[in-house]
Amino acid sequence: MGIMSFLRERMGTILVVVIGLALFAFIAGEVITYGRSFMSGDRNTLGEVAGEKIAYEQYMDKVKQNTEMFMQQSGQTSLTPQITDYVQENSWNQAVSQIILKKELEKLGIVVGTDETQSMISGKNVSPQIAQYFTDQKTGQLNREALNNFLKQMQTAKPNDPMTQQWSNLVASLIEGKRSEKYFSLVHNGLYVNSLEATDSYEAKNKLAKFTYVELAYSTIADNKVTISDDDYQTYYNEHKGQFKNPQELRSLEFVSFNASPSKEDTAAIKSQVEKLAADFKASTNDSLFVQINSETKAPLAYQKKGQLDPQLDSVMFTAAPGFVYGPYVSNGSYKLAKLVDSRVGPDSVTARHILISAATAGGIDKAKAKADSLKKLIEGGRPFAELAKNFSEDKQSGEKGGDVGTFGRGAMVPQFEEAAFNGKPGDLKVVESQFGIHLINVLSQKGSSKVVKVATVDKPLVASNKTQSAAYSKAQAFLGNVSGSNFAEEAKKEKLSIRNAEDVAGTASTIPGVESARELVKWAFNKAEKGDVVDQVYTLGDQYIVARVTKIKPAGTLALEDVKDMIKPEVLIQVKAKQFSSKLQSALNGSSSIAQVAQKAGVQAIPVENIVFANPVIPGLSLEYKVIGTVFGMQPNKISKPIEGAHGVYVVSLNSFQNPAPLTNNIREKQQLSQTLLQQADNRLFDALKDKANVKDYRFKFL
Structure with missing residues (x-):
């Protein structure tokens, strides 16, 4: 007490x-x-290559550059998770390759001299990367005068000028490219095909074999009739251990999902909401403002030709009168209303030039507009447009060409630029504002004529209501509360939930089968979980609530037998069947003097084949059989082989004869073909070898 x-x-x-x-x-x-x-430094180290660290910021800069380049080339304004994965993986491979190559270049002392650099920039054979910016659109030839003027500007430009930095980066990339070119030339020049190799290749493609075979096909025994022992697995694993090298850690998940997609009631409510807007939309006198206030997508209004609208609108808007409202209709996961604002006949394409004045450089949008108005007056007074574009336009690429932006169709330019170019007439000078600044546009010519329409669209996405989402989340939370690592399957069966599997997920993956935007779940699996662990929370992935469990971890390096057991089972089955068939055929061989006797004892037919070449080891009607054809071309006529464990079955073969080709009198062509094959394979093989030696370490899963 x-x-x-x-x-x-x-x-x-x-x-x-x-x-x-x-x-x-x-x-x-x-x-x-x-x-x-x-x-x-681990908090900033994304990976290591031959002891050299890749910083997170360095990698993300590369991802940003590649993303911008991809979006510019593809015309996309956003990337799907799959494309994001591709860009990130490509950026990683670039970073790894650059370090590996840099070390090789430094080791060999490969440099690019001043004269070589000058030659790439302004010599007889200017680099294509530079030439593309200074090519005359009319002649297709390099405009030397424009290039030389630009180089003079670079000599006097301020160090903090963005154009100076861009130019320095371009020149640096050209130098590195030239160094790499020299390195690969050294490798390629070291590749050689001798006369013996050329002769062997010629005979492999032209020497014909005629033989007879007996086969016991693996398919004649059902898989469920075969018993595989632990020794069978171990034997196959030991013989093929080199195939089970895992370059990066992989994890497998099993998961259940609770659907939070819009219910019938949600869909009906959204449709009703859009229907109520229809009358106000029809009566609206400012359609652009109406779209900005009521639409989820704030797209500017622009004229479009047939084929550019939603298919449902294409069939009605080109015959309707202005003010006509269509919908509600469903398109791309949204309920929509569409109103025909205007229709007219306009050109199909326009050729124009412009001078761009940046608001930031001019000191504000008003000052930029005032400067554009001043330039317009100078042009109207007789000053050449091209001269002013070269001196004042901040679009340097077109400025060097006198402001020329070429010929373009609808949808190629920002709406404000397009409106001025297509709605004006040849010779017009127009000042317009866009997100890039103030444009002074000169319409040079217009071609074609077709009907175009301006359609205003209001959309409301089909999304689940709070009630629907809460109900699905509650079910997911209740399931999570009841499961552990050992009863996951049992609880899923009790709740009548389908378990899905995501096998061999990489640490940088952003998707898993059936689920996009799964990045946070993958990060949990790699950063916080061990084998058997269940998620620490319900994960919201798109319109699904996910509860998952880590089922398998495959570490980097040579995988253990248990990690590959399921994967190798089909091959082990074949190996066990092959032992049985080899024993049976060996018994048939004992005392047999011909292939026909072997076939009779084995209870199968002897099948003759002819015109088989070593370079194409296919048995007609079956499959590639490297071991069988290799054995045939190493035999003497009228001899019977031992049992051969092939891909399709176990064989015994008897060579009848060879038909030799005409002697190779000129091996130059054969050497060229072999050399070309070597060159095509050399670079990838070289990098694989260097990468393996560089001991690459990838920590991206901790960051991305």
């Missing part, structure tokens, strides 16, 4: 001390861990 009384009286003090010590231990541990990580 005395002890209990003592504890009750002092429990508050004891708890404070205990909790304080626990907190101190926790915080101290975190500080030490953080400090160790920070001091070692």
